[in-house]
Amino acid sequence: MANAEWEKLKEALKKPATPEAMAEAAQAFKKYQAVELAKGKRSRPTIVTLGYKKTYPNAVPVDKIPDELAKNPEFFKLIGRIIK
Amino acid sequence: MPTVLAMSDFDLATRSASGFLLRYIAPRVEPVQLLGMLVRRLPFQLSAPQSDIIIGAGHGSEDTFTGQNEAVILEVGKYDPKEVRGKMIKLLSCQTGVELGPDLVKNGATCVLAYVDDYVWVCDADLASTPWADKKFAGKCLMPVIDELNALLDGKSAREALDIELEGYSRNAEVEEDELVKACIEFNRSNAILLGDGGASIRARPSLALPFRLIPPPPLLMPVA
Numbered sequence: 001m002a003n004a005e006w007e008k009l010k011e012a013l014k015k016p017a018t019p020e021a022m023a024e025a026a027q028a029f030k031k032y033q034a035v036e037l038a039k040g041k042r043s044r045p046t047i048v049t050l051g052y053k054k055t056y057p058n059a060v061p062v063d064k065i066p067d068e069l070a071k072n073p074e075f076f077k078l079i080g081r082i083i084k
Numbered sequence: 085m086p087t088v089l090a091m092s093d094f095d096l097a098t099r100s101a102s103g104f105l106l107r108y109i110a111p112r113v114e115p116v117q118l119l120g121m122l123v124r125r126l127p128f129q130l131s132a133p134q135s136d137i138i139i140g141a142g143h144g145s146e147d148t149f150t151g152q153n154e155a156v157i158l159e160v161g162k163y164d165p166k167e168v169r170g171k172m173i174k175l176l177s178c179q180t181g182v183e184l185g186p187d188l189v190k191n192g193a194t195c196v197l198a199y200v201d202d203y204v205w206v207c208d209a210d211l212a213s214t215p216w217a218d219k220k221f222a223g224k225c226l227m228p229v230i231d232e233l234n235a236l237l238d239g240k241s242a243r244e245a246l247d248i249e250l251e252g253y254s255r256n257a258e259v260e261e262d263e264l265v266k267a268c269i270e271f272n273r274s275n276a277i278l279l280g281d282g283g284a285s286i287r288a289r290p291s292l293a294l295p296f297r298l299i300p301p302p303p304l305l306m307p308v309a
Contacts, residue, residue, distance in 0.1 A: 051179070059096040082271045
């Protein structure tokens with residue numbers, strides 16, 4: 001079930017990859033994650049990709065996604081393509 | 085049927101993807117199975133021409149598919165067409181459907197099943213040593229791929245196998261409660277493509293004609309006590 005923070009994250013990811021938009025998306029993801037963690041059903045989830053020669057890591061723990069979103073425009077764009 | 089199953093496993097992503105292939109596909113196919121350090125160019129070059137189907141899990145880009153430690157296995161314009169001619173190819177990798185897939189078909193591959201953007205999923209890092217047990221996260225994306233491969237190996241056409249994969253994603257997305265996992269499932273579903281002959285299926289090998297007739301063994305005569 002989508003929470004309100006998820007909708008805010010989707011809106012933030014639609015913006016161009018400017019430092020402000022990236023920081024906003026990172027903040028929104030942190031809030032979304034706080035709601036998910038409160039449900040207490042996670043272990044150590046990590047988002048992984050099979051990309052080659054990418055500027056973003058192939059594995060990012062879900063709790064580190066906000067940090068990567070805030071600093072890496074390519075990762076911001078990838079998450080923007082995934083979360084539409 | 086002779087199969088090349090290339091499963092690199094040097095990081096969390098490849099370990100998770102290859103773990104599912106190792107658990108669910110490897111037991112039912114004949115060697116050659118390239119695992120870990122064997123997923124390099126030379127072993128692939130030697131085994132691929134003799135196979136009917138090539139299945140690979142590894143990192144990739146628009147024009148390249150790689151193996152262990154990102155050793156290049158297939159790159160546009162840098163492989164011998166006999167390695168892929170007449171074969172069905174499944175690449176569980178990022179973006180290989182953009183340039184590499186069409187190039188493989190141009191060089192004689194019957195069909196290629198691949199993805200036009202990153203292949204992304206959430207996996208549980210705590211289960212890195214038994215990735216196939218990760219049903220809660222990774223299984224949501226990777227089991228539809230396993231179902232597709234099993235359909236291919238059962239003799240279904242490439243189009244039917246792809247449909248099975250897509251239906252699997254739809255089914256999993258519909259019941260998924262975690263929005264991030266659901267987004268990944270839908271993303272992979274929208275990027276899965278089939279290039280080449282969708283009606284192709286794996287050839288059933290004719291049975292060997294023996295130069296003699298097999299005679300059934302005589303009945304066992306038990307001594308009367």
